[in-house]
Amino acid sequence: MAEQKVIATNKKARHDYFIEETYEAGIALTGTEVKSIREGKVNLRDSYAEVRNGEVFVHNMHISPYEAGNQFNHEPKRTRKLLLHKHEIRRLIGKTQERGYTLVPLKIYFNERGKVKLEIGLAKGKKLYDKRKEIAQRDAEREMRKAFAQRYKGI
Secondary structure (H helix, E strand, C coil): CCEEEEEEECCHHHHCCCCCCCEEEECCHHHHHHHHHHHCCEEEEEEEEEEEECEEEEECCEECCCCCCCCCCCCCCCCCCEEEEEEEEHHHHHHHCCCCCCEEEEEECCCCCEEEEEEEEEEECCHHHHHHHHHHHHHHHHHHHHHHHHHHHHH
């Protein structure tokens, strides 16, 4: 994959969900939204995507109004259409109808051609014990690296 300029990531998504598949989607945006995204004023925290009537939409993605915009500025949390291939949408329809699956925005970025892209993940929710296990595993790995570093420092 070529150069990407990542604007925002949804760090909470990988903590709260098991991401099984990822898809790259274009977004139908207005001009002031693109300008605001270029300034990095976008938040993916509580956003989610859904398939409705054979189309995919993202909800609760907050793009701050463009400061130099006039009365034609955009609504910050409006529902935006995602642009995917028909075969991808069909697959997502089948998967999201299964119990426990949801679509979560992971990151928003500019691709090598300067187009805004949204990476969405097909996700299954984690239980509390899964989250605790993951944190314990991360802490154990950190302790091991620390011990190795101290041991090899002395040699």
